[in-house]
Amino acid sequence: MPQYDVLVIGGGASGLRAAIAAKRAGASVAVLSKVHPLRTNSALSPGGLNAPLGNDDSAEKFAQDIRNAGDGLCDTEAVNILAADAAREVVWLERVGVPFNRNAEGRIDCRPLGSSSVSRAAYADDRTGHMVLHVLHEQFQREDIPCFAERFVTSLIQDGGVCTGAVALGHRSGQLETFGAGAVILATGGATQLYRPCTSAVGTTGDGLMLAHDLGVGLVDLEMVQFHPTVYSAARTALISEAALGAGAKLVNAAGDKLVNAGGLSRAQLAAEVHKAGQNGGGPVSLDLRPVDNLASRFPAAAEVVRLMAGIDITKDPVPVQPVAHRPMGGIEANAAGETSVAGLYAVGECAHNGLNGAGRLPGNTLTEAVVFGRRVGEAAAAHAKSAGAADAGGSQAAQDGERLAEITSGGTSGDTIGAVHRELGELMNANLGVSRTDAGLAEAQDKIRALRERHAALRVNNKSRIYNYALAGYIELGNLLKLAEATALAARGRAESRGAHLRSDHPEKDDSNWKAHTVVRSQDGSPKLDTRAVSA
Amino acid sequence: MEVTYKVHRKDPENGGESSYSTYQVELPEDATVLDGLQKIRDEQDDTLAFRASCCQGSCGECAVRINYKAQFTCTTRIGDVTKKAPEILLDPVRNIPVIKDLVFDMDRFTWNKMAAMKPWMEPDDEFAPTENLVPESEMADVRKTMSCHACSLCDEGCAVLPVNFDFLGPAAMVKGYRFVMDPRETGAKMEARMKVVEQPQGLWDCVHCYEADGKCPRGLTPSSKIMEIRDVAFKEGIKHEKVGRHHASFINSVKQTGWLDERKLVMETEGMTNVTGLMKLLPTAVRALRRGKMPGRHEKRPGADQIKRILEKAEDSK
Amino acid sequence: MKYAFYPGCVAKGGCPELYSAACKVAEKLDIELEEMSDVACTGAGCMPTQLSDPINARTFAKAEQMGLPIMTICSTCQGVFSQANHRLQDAEYREEINREYLAEEGLSYQGTTEVKHMLWVLFEDYGIEKLKALIERPLNGLRVSPFYGCFLRRPGNIMVPTKDVGARRGYLEDLTQILGAENVDISGKTKCCGFPILTANEEASLGMVAKHAGESSQKGADCMVTPCPLCHLNLDGNQPRAEGQTGEKIDLPIIHLPQLVGLALGFNTDEMQLGRHIVSTKAVNDKVDMLT
Known part of the structure; x- marks a missing residue:
């Protein structure tokens, strides 16, 4: 059985940064990833990554902007760490190869993005995530870290309350493989596939959240789901960086009138405005990018993706947009060092909740969060692994998982399918847990999710092979999403107020006396239980 | 509309023979080829293996051949395919070993070939407190090049790979270009980088047939980039010994006489002291001689002095 | 119908049969060829563009002086010529090459020379009906x-x-x-x-x-x-x-x-x-x- 000091699950920006840091801290490291690292969802983050590099900026200003966007739910330690470390990490990224756009002095150019009070987003055209991911993968190769790609993790191994490894199905080998580790880092990304439509890759199915949840780790602020305000969405979706608004693009209504002054609005407020305009019979809202100078060269990815997915030339016509589910703020309960309630288990990036994002993530913080906390969590996990020493992951979990896979693939078709259940879940989440929510809608969602879970439980996969059996993986992913949906609806129903991304039309006001607190969902006797936790100052 | 999909199948657990499965799928007019594949797997045949990730043409994961043309399934609309052909024929990308159905071996192919480029920077001042100062004009081309998906569609068009699987291919060379042209790698780093790029199966194994230029979904013109790296190699001094001799002889011949002395070129390329290499040429030379194909006396051309002057000046302007 | 004829090195070296066949065919078709004998090899992709562009500009300038389009019988010559001529359509680049390399010989390339392979000549200039008749x-x-x-x-x-x-x-x-x-x-x-x-x-x-x-x-x-x-x-x-x-x-x-x-x-x-x-x-x- 392969044994490493640190096992990183997830090959996106957070996972690669954590792996590099752990290796440099002297640990032996391996990365497991569902897809090749360069195919992960990190590549889709367009707009930029925040760092207070400008003369008019400071860590304090940055921290304040984060707190404003977080709408009362940010935990101070994480905010301060991010604000303090961001510049150093971004400079490191530049030094190792990210081709950031430059200003007239040849320094990294920073542009306005979202509700930031100053121009703070370092960017590489509108392909920042792609560039950062590719450069992190370059440095990851430089460190000669083994990468086990196309490995679908089926279980974490726990021994006496300590996480000692993971079991993964190799798509290529068709074998369940056990990986022992002194520390395991979950960097599995978000769960935006809960929604249909959504902006994220097919693999964002909350696998890491459920792996942690199954070990009893809490899931925090799940109800906080960021909707992106400028997404084309019809048969397919195409996300346009919000940086376009900062560069002069306008949101207009059907009559062509400017809808809203985007400056200073949080992403949640902007999403709500666009949502409202679409609801009130104002017809479709469009993003008019034509006022942007040098549009095609400054936003090449937007031009490309809108042309491909919508057939619209952004230099000629406005693009119909709507808010679309983008990234969760909530996730695995962790501190700023990534530690969870299970010894040896760490979480970082979009799957984690470390208190940084509160009720609303500041646009441009996703990638910064990935690299700043990726490094810190990688170092913390390496230190833990060194002091904990090698633990025996055993082989029994793999045998158990093998039985589970056999049961799933024991199949006859019914009329029902994985795709149908997933589609109905996504549409339900979009309707009842979308930009605006009500108690009745949430209660209905809970019932329907339960019914969908039953349908899922009755489904079986026909394909008995283990080699590139995407139906099998898809079945497990859908199971994860359904459990997560149940927990999310529970948290959303509990939070009887409107705050950040959580807009309750039946409770339109913010209620600081009762709800300046995190929701925490834990698995108790197999079902989710809602709890709250104070925000740490 | 009802669409016929004909999909390449290969089952590594049952002999691994290639075959095709045909499916009828009901899809909306503006559906993508990927939508159809997902529907087939969900409703008709869950043994079908194909890759996909971002579903918006941004990650490179879903490259296959759609009616003989390599494309992304997630950005290709069924209507655009069916208006030209009665069915949607899906094959794995060429030149790459297939594992199962439409899943091919990226490890042995693109990932390994790119890794052979040692694709990372090792800056001396990695932890400097501030960034490199670089003019935007020098960064823009590197950035555009780095938008490469690593999707291997350029390798798909490569003329060399079908006869030489070990050739690193255009995708890896684009990765090399990104470093060669990066203003942040200079001096000894540049020297080392050129050695990597000129390794066996690298830069000089490309036939510069320009096939790859038209294949990149991002319009990155990999073939032209290879030619640009070659120009850099000339400037920096060619590291590949035999190619270096060949090109030196070539240029020298044109300098001396205005045109190419083929006979001298062939011998000087092998190296005038390389007896084994020269002996290998013998059978071809004898055949050529017998057919009257051996080049005759190589005369200096009128204008040769001007040509020499120009070439020497151009060399000096490095 | 007349061309500045650029046979290329190989037709004058390793493939003399190509040269003689091209000349015979041209004569039969009444295509007049004036061979360019004082110009350089194109570089054939074995020279950096930094070297080959100036010598090719010289060839184009000579043809311009002759007032004739160039006909090639070698795809490689044609390809290198076409690519060089494409770059030389940039007036600034062309002037730099004129100034640095051609002026000394009293030459200057104005960017007007057309370069065509014999295959193109037959279809685009000569006319396929005329060929058929012969x-x-x-x-x-x-x-x-x-x-x-x-x-x-x-x-x-x-x-x-x-x-x-x-x-x-x-x-x-x-x-x-x-x-x-x-x-x-x-x-x-x-x-x-x-x-x-x-x-x-x-x-x-x-x-x-x-x-x-x-x-x-x-x-x-x-x-x-x-x-x-x-x-x-x-x-x-x-x-x-x-x-x-x-x-x-x-x-x-x-x-x-x-x-x-x-x-x-x-x-x-x-x-x-x-x-x-x-x-x-x-x-x-x-x-x-x-x-x-």
Whole structure:
């Protein structure tokens, strides 16, 4: 059985940064990833990554902007760490190869993005995530870290309350493989596939959240789901960086009138405005990018993706947009060092909740969060692994998982399918847990999710092979999403107020006396239980 | 509309023979080829293996051949395919070993070939407190090049790979270009980088047939980039010994006489002291001689002095 | 109809039969050729553009002085010329080269020289109907595989720049048929012949020879026709070695474009010097002889 000091699950920006840091801290490291690292969802983050590099900026200003966007739910330690470390990490990224756009002095150019009070987003055209991911993968190769790609993790191994490894199905080998580790880092990304439509890759199915949840780790602020305000969405979706608004693009209504002054609005407020305009019979809202100078060269990815997915030339016509589910703020309960309630288990990036994002993530913080906390969590996990020493992951979990896979693939078709259940879940989440929510809608969602879970439980996969059996993986992913949906609806129903991304039309006001607190969902006797936790100052 | 999909199948657990499965799928007019594949797997045949990730043409994961043309399934609309052909024929990308159905071996192919480029920077001042100062004009081309998906569609068009699987291919060379042209790698780093790029199966194994230029979904013109790296190699001094001799002889011949002395070129390329290499040429030379194909006396051309002057000046302007 | 004739190094060296065939055919068609004898090799991709652009600008300037378009009989020459001429359309770049390199000789290139391969000349300038009228011996029954190679086709934006000349993609097949022969299509007809990597990777280069010539031979072609003498050198000259590498007999004659035209215009195989090829052209000779 392969044994490493640190096992990183997830090959996106957070996972690669954590792996590099752990290796440099002297640990032996391996990365497991569902897809090749360069195919992960990190590549889709367009707009930029925040760092207070400008003369008019400071860590304090940055921290304040984060707190404003977080709408009362940010935990101070994480905010301060991010604000303090961001510049150093971004400079490191530049030094190792990210081709950031430059200003007239040849320094990294920073542009306005979202509700930031100053121009703070370092960017590489509108392909920042792609560039950062590719450069992190370059440095990851430089460190000669083994990468086990196309490995679908089926279980974490726990021994006496300590996480000692993971079991993964190799798509290529068709074998369940056990990986022992002194520390395991979950960097599995978000769960935006809960929604249909959504902006994220097919693999964002909350696998890491459920792996942690199954070990009893809490899931925090799940109800906080960021909707992106400028997404084309019809048969397919195409996300346009919000940086376009900062560069002069306008949101207009059907009559062509400017809808809203985007400056200073949080992403949640902007999403709500666009949502409202679409609801009130104002017809479709469009993003008019034509006022942007040098549009095609400054936003090449937007031009490309809108042309491909919508057939619209952004230099000629406005693009119909709507808010679309983008990234969760909530996730695995962790501190700023990534530690969870299970010894040896760490979480970082979009799957984690470390208190940084509160009720609303500041646009441009996703990638910064990935690299700043990726490094810190990688170092913390390496230190833990060194002091904990090698633990025996055993082989029994793999045998158990093998039985589970056999049961799933024991199949006859019914009329029902994985795709149908997933589609109905996504549409339900979009309707009842979308930009605006009500108690009745949430209660209905809970019932329907339960019914969908039953349908899922009755489904079986026909394909008995283990080699590139995407139906099998898809079945497990859908199971994860359904459990997560149940927990999310529970948290959303509990939070009887409107705050950040959580807009309750039946409770339109913010209620600081009762709800300046995190929701925490834990698995108790197999079902989710809602709890709250104070925000740490 | 009802669409016929004909999909390449290969089952590594049952002999691994290639075959095709045909499916009828009901899809909306503006559906993508990927939508159809997902529907087939969900409703008709869950043994079908194909890759996909971002579903918006941004990650490179879903490259296959759609009616003989390599494309992304997630950005290709069924209507655009069916208006030209009665069915949607899906094959794995060429030149790459297939594992199962439409899943091919990226490890042995693109990932390994790119890794052979040692694709990372090792800056001396990695932890400097501030960034490199670089003019935007020098960064823009590197950035555009780095938008490469690593999707291997350029390798798909490569003329060399079908006869030489070990050739690193255009995708890896684009990765090399990104470093060669990066203003942040200079001096000894540049020297080392050129050695990597000129390794066996690298830069000089490309036939510069320009096939790859038209294949990149991002319009990155990999073939032209290879030619640009070659120009850099000339400037920096060619590291590949035999190619270096060949090109030196070539240029020298044109300098001396205005045109190419083929006979001298062939011998000087092998190296005038390389007896084994020269002996290998013998059978071809004898055949050529017998057919009257051996080049005759190589005369200096009128204008040769001007040509020499120009070439020497151009060399000096490095 | 008159051209500044640029035969290229190979037609004056390793493939003299190409040179003489081109001259004979041109004469028969009443195309006047004034050979450029005081100009340089194009560089053939073995020189950096920094060296080759100035010497090619010189060649273009000379043609400009002659007041004639250039005709080539080599795809490689044509490709390098077209790419250089494309860059030299940039007035600033052209002026720099004029100033730095050409002025001393009293030359200056204004960017007006047209460069055309003989294949293009036949279709675009001479006229295919005129050619048809002169065919004395339709090559009925001769099975021919057209082989373009790379440089007449790519880069597409330079070699086939506009829709007007989109037919360039099919000239070789069209011509073969116009001459009365039968097309034997092969999958690699626009692929590389392998010549450019003969130095760096001989095995791969010969592999390409075996692949293309082998496919054509298997499909029952009598010969292959190519507009490029470098393709010819590799496909013909190295065919015996390619056979040695794969252990499979190919035995496929490789005919230069002007030779095929010449045979249809009534020249005999000796006049077209088919005897100078490495691979015996006996099968072609026999069929052609039957036609007369």
